Amino acid sequence: MSPVAEIIRPLVISGPSGVGKSTLLQRLFTEYPDKFGFSVSHTTRAPRPGETDGKQYYFITRDTFKQLLGEGAFIEHAEFSNNLYGTSFMTVREISQMGRRCILDIEAQGVRQVKKTNLNPVYMFISPPSINTLRTRLRSRGTESETSVAKRLATALKEIEYAKEGPHDYVIVNDDLDRAYELLKRVALGEDISSDSLPPLND
Numbered sequence: 285m286s287p288v289a290e291i292i293r294p295l296v297i298s299g300p301s302g303v304g305k306s307t308l309l310q311r312l313f314t315e316y317p318d319k320f321g322f323s324v325s326h327t328t329r330a331p332r333p334g335e336t337d338g339k340q341y342y343f344i345t346r347d348t349f350k351q352l353l354g355e356g357a358f359i360e361h362a363e364f365s366n367n368l369y370g371t372s373f374m375t376v377r378e379i380s381q382m383g384r385r386c387i388l389d390i391e392a393q394g395v396r397q398v399k400k401t402n403l404n405p406v407y408m409f410i411s412p413p414s415i416n417t418l419r420t421r422l423r424s425r426g427t428e429s430e431t432s433v434a435k436r437l438a439t440a441l442k443e444i445e446y447a448k449e450g451p452h453d454y455v456i457v458n459d460d461l462d463r464a465y466e467l468l469k470r471v472a473l474g475e476d477i478s479s480d481s482l483p484p485l486n487d
């Protein structure tokens with residue numbers, strides 16, 4: 285690894301689907317267009333309206349995904365809502381070599397896998413204020429069927445349960461978007477913050 289790659293620790297952002305990760309990261313990349321690099325994952329899910337190949341994801345077939353997996357191309361991968369997602373070593377390396385801080389958006393299974401590698405990132409968990417709020421956001425985003433919302437909520441409960449075990453360096457509750465963004469920004473720029481408390485799981 286080059287010295288440049290060694291001094292910039294990647295930042296792993298995780299949190300339930302619909303919690304606001306994309307919204308927060310979009311703000312960060314708009315405010316700092318040259319400081320960060322988003323590790324674009326590979327996925328077998330279909331693009332949503334407005335998504336472009338190579339921007340939000342590399343959209344590939346299940347066969348291609350399996351082939352890359354067999355070649356050991358992924359740092360982490362997971363199956364979620366019947367679709368495969370993975371982060372390739374090559375993508376992360378390219379961003380670090382550009383001198384940018386690499387930001388990875390991955391879910392709990394992926395966090396567990398990254399913890400077994402020598403990537404040594406900072407881990408941040410974005411939490412909803414409550415499960416009810418998450419349900420509302422997923423519904424109002426208008427991209428999910430009711431079945432998909434139910435699946436995502438069930439996964440969200442598991443993600444928050446895992447977060448309660450304390451695997452993340454920082455927890456931010458995305459209640460007020462401006463506040464959550466300020467905290468995320470500070471961590472992304474290398475500052476230390478106090479974590480928020482995780483919500484109860486029984487609402």
Ligand SMILES: Nc1ncnc2c1ncn2[C@@H]1O[C@H](COP(=O)(O)OP(=O)(O)OP(=O)(O)O)[C@@H](O)[C@H]1O
Binds near residue numbers: 422461
């Ligand atoms: N603090 C907030 N208050 C209210 N609504 C919010 C807040 N943050 C995000 N949202 C809204 O919640 C919805 C889900 O956000 P977003 O798509 O960013 O989630 P995500 O975590 O990236 O989900 P996925 O992992 O499925 O891509 C969006 O409609 C977004 O505008």
